[in-house]
Amino acid sequence: MGVFDELEARGMVAQITNEEKVKKLLNEDKITFYIGFDPTADSLHVGHFVQIMVMAHMQKAGHTPIALFGGGTGMIGDPSGKSDMRKMLTKEDIDHNIACFQKQMSRLIDFSEGKAIMANNKDWLLDLNYVEFLRKVGVHFSVNRMLAAECYKQRLEKGLSFFELNYMIMQSYDFLELNERHNCVLQMGGDDQWSNIIGGVELVRRTKAKEVYGITFTLLTTSEGKKMGKTEKGAVWLDPEKTSPFEFYQYWRNVDDADVIRCMKILTFLPLSKIAEYEAFTGSGLNQAKEVLAFEVTKLIHGEEEAMKAQEAARALFGGGKNSDNMPSTEISASDLTDGSIGILDLMLKASLIPSKGEGRRLVEQGGVSVDDQKVESITHALTAADFEKGFVIIKKGKKVFHKIILQK
Structure with a gap:
């Protein structure tokens, strides 16, 4: 089974620019492709996991992945699916986040010599001459078509800044640069990136009279269509x-x-x-x-x-056992106890088991909290040092969340 057939059989393929040609390329040839990652946090999350798995499947089939990190585009932020403008990050934040991404990604992708490429679009975006860029790239984009794109719809409701409008053009320019630098002929990304990917495919076609391709893969959602993670x-x-x-x-x-x-x-x-x-x-x-x-x-x-x-x-x-060695835990000290005790709601807040005392109150009143298998009956329930005789207690929230609280001596 070719890699395209494998991805399709796993339910990962969503949209393709030229299915017949792409299928032939992936199943019969060896190509260079890229997937972009904007460093908006200091860790990848489950939403990125699908993209990394696609990259790994492709690499196993002999194709060369480019992991493109958005050192340039990350300074704007992708408006796709966002109702508000993203927080602006500093160059230092972005560089730190990229270093974290690279380390995590290396668990699944082989970045040894010739196996894969790490690229950063700050290398060509941050030193652009604005007027030259508009003449070379901006002339190929219709604002009417851009505003009709799915990725901008939510932002239009609250007001789309010119700052964000540039994102699609910059991402499209990435494809042109990677095509020229590495003969990259395919961009892949989540299905929410379809408009941006089409922009890059069209830009390469218009500027180089060359056909390149795009594939989006399904977003990680539940059977009800809600995003997982x-x-x-x-x-x-x-x-x-x-x-x-x-x-x-x-x-x-x-x-x-x-x-x-x-x-x-x-x-x-x-x-x-x-x-x-x-x-x-x-x-x-x-x-x-x-x-x-x-x-x-x-x-x-x-x-x-x-x-x-x-x-x-x-x-x-x-299974009813008490092995808590690898359970998530939070350490507290005697200074966390007021007059020798700490309330259950304060303790759960400290362990990040609840977002607020209101939520904790609701859980307790519904019988959803227990300490060492004893149901907490009141929101005024408090624990003293004597409750930590064995060095810790285990809080159970609902049926499936367990958390160990360790009292440091």
Whole structure:
């Protein structure tokens, strides 16, 4: 099976500029392609995971990936799907974020000599002569067509700045530069990037009379169409300091039944024949498929050892055991206790288990909080040093969230 057929069979392909030609290129030739990553945070998140998996599939098939980091475009920020303008980042912030991205991406992509390319669009965007750029590139863009693009629709409702309007032109220029520098003939990206990708394909065609191509892949959504990768604490990050391996594992272990097989196809390298076996599972049997999904995804991002630890901790907890060694934890000290105690709502806030005391009050009143298997009956419940006799307590929120609170001596 060629790589295009593989990606399609896994349900990853969304839109293509020239399906027949692209399929032939990917299945029969060896090409250079690129995927862009704007460094808007100091870690990649689950939304980027699909893009990295596509890149890995392509590299395994012998194609050369370019990971393009937006040291230039990141100074504007992609307006796609945003109702408000993104926060402006400093050059220092952007450089730091790119370094974090490169380290995380290297777990799945081989960047050794000749295998893949890391590029940064600041190399050609930050020193552009504005008038020359308008004459060379701006002349090929219709503002009417740009404003009709899906990526600008939400921003138009609140007011789209000229600053942001430039984003599509700059991203399109990236494709032209990468084509000239590395003979890159294909841009890939999430389906929300279709308008930007088309802009680049058209720019290369108009300026070089050369055909290049674009593919978008499906966004990571639930069966109900909602974006995956969000929890009550925020995004599910690939950085273990921001989302621990245990929490990462638990996220995938707890996906809805309807999403298990799709996630397996998109986010693991398990053979499709093996996934088909799990597809036949129903009822409680799906829990085994969820365990496999959680283990495989955690192994890819955090390594097999961390995946094993997370799996063992989850099995111990949900199997009635008390192994808390690899559980997410928060340390407190005696200074956190006021008059020898700390209220349950203050403790949960400190552990980032709740976003506000109002949310904590609701959880307690609904019977959704327990400490060491004892249900918390009142929002005034407080813990003293005596409750930490063994050095820690375990707070359980709902049915699936466990957190260890350690009292430092």
